[in-house]
Amino acid sequence: MKKIGVFTSGGDSPGMNACIRAVVRTALHEGLAVAGIRRGYQGFIDGDIYDMDHHSVSNIIQQGGTILRSARCSEFHSPEGRQQAYENLAKFGIDGIVAIGGDGTFTGASIFMQEHPEIKFVGCPGTIDNDLLGTDYTIGYDTAINTAMEAIDKIRDTASAHDRLFFIEVMGRDAGFIAMAAGIATGAEAILIPETHTDIEGLIKKLEWGWENKKNSSIVVVAEGDEAGGAHKIAEMVKARLSRYEIKVSILGHIQRGGRPSCMERVRASRMGVAATQALIAGKSNVMIGIVNNQIVYTPFHQCIKEHQQMDSALVEMVDVLS
Template identity: 55%
Template sequence: MTDKNNVPNVSQKRVKLRRIGVFTSGGDAPGMNAAIRAVTRAAIANKLKVVGIRRGYQGMIEGDFIPLKSADVSGIIQLGGTILKTARSAEFRTPEGREKAWLQLQKADIDAVVVIGGDGSFTGALTMSQEYNISFVGIPGTIDNDMYGTDYTIGYETALNTVVCAVDKIRDTAVSHGRIFLVEVMGREAGLLALNSGIACGAEVILIPESKEQHDELKRFLDKGYKNKERSGIVIVAEGDEPGGALKIAEAVGRDHPDLDVRVSILGHIQRGGSPTANDRINATRMGIAAVDALLDDQKSVMIGLDNGKIVQVPFNKAVKLNHSIDTGLLDIQKMLSM
């Protein structure tokens, strides 16, 4: 059916849904609660019932479900973490585990599901949707910002600001004591958090998994620093950097430069916590509403993303199989400014 301008009537495309599930999976990220809130209220506005699935796929297997009403998501937009909890589930990786999850969804009359997480979470959703013909729509929630097809993942900006704040404080003591600090940030397979935080903090060297040449930069910096008696500095290290992270690198630096005072600071899980920034709240809200719209439009196995500020839908098989590239030209900027 079309209107007088021959534009398809969107309402006619929408499928009949009664109840949707929403859950968070994998590592937590600031802004997940904002996404839960948006999904819940957008669904209710479209006359749908909402079920919160606690503890990710493991909670799905165990039927750990709670009804969500508008009041249940009041006052959570500013909170870090996730009110639905999160977990990793080895059992869900098995056909038997996914069958249990499917039976629990059927028992609860859940017609479709919104999953908030990263590539591992979306891989599980893709597999289950193929096996049981149930619609999953994903919202990218990961501080690594490493998902293909989207410029932005929920939690990245908050984590970036957390790193910058911490490193600014570390630099104060580095300068005061004439020390070189190796600061390890999260990013097992992706170095975007390390790269951008390093630029924002004015780091002398940035070590990321995507560039092995940076270890030559570290050697040049240490040799130059020793020669010029400039003994303080910040080296940002992504945890997935090839030698094994900041501790391993510090051991090697200590052997080669015993005269330098080298310290290690591993920021760890403070990067995951904290109240989300305005952008993380806004984008989580936009993506949450878009996820409900996608389900109503009978979309299946797609991730909601942002491309140049606009909402896009990316098939799961692309989001999880294709690599998110980083702009290594930013390393050239860092080299120029750390002269």
């Protein structure tokens, strides 16, 4: 291993910069050169690659977003595109790569390595959704749930002042991890997630009960990918049946992707960046770095792609008890 490239791909998430910084500083500390590749796989195709030194990553650990940016790239889906990518990497002398992203990113890396096995990829789990197998926490999740929670706390203030029922949609197309954590943390009356069946009748009964028992506001947190629909749709269904309540909808949206990373986010992202670089040096490849039970673990890309992190049923059960 002589020169390591690092890039971010897929939806950006807070903590990616901390991870990039750790990759760069670890590579330099180990005597390797290191280069940044901009805009995900698009930068492979375009040769948008630049050498990085110690100062390239100064003062970024606390910043949201990613200094290397991200993009979709259709050209990388073709063998010709990947060939061009390979030639660019060869030109820059890159023989190992830390890929920070989600399962789409790792799929791309897997295919690339089948064609160009002399380039080694190690992945770091960068997504706010926390649904990747092989790690307790993905980079971005802890910050996203804090952002969602703070937003819902604010909405609770105004919901209580007006005796309102709010349906709040958080991110999570395939997974309810953000909804679950932000919902429990804000005392949501119900949390609707893709992993469980959404029982609209049961929800309406629960909300009626809460209202009659003098709750002066109710919050239902909805993961955007809930199988019963998003917050707007579910609110409509409920409104048709609970007409006497004032119902409002709020879609938290893209604020959940940005913001300064939380402390544990930065620590974990740093640790994964260090581990990914050390793994490349140790000859590992085709694996994603994760932290499980506070230990670094390595999960083959194909496994991360196929399976997903399971929702903890203990959390699901808690919601009814606590609200």
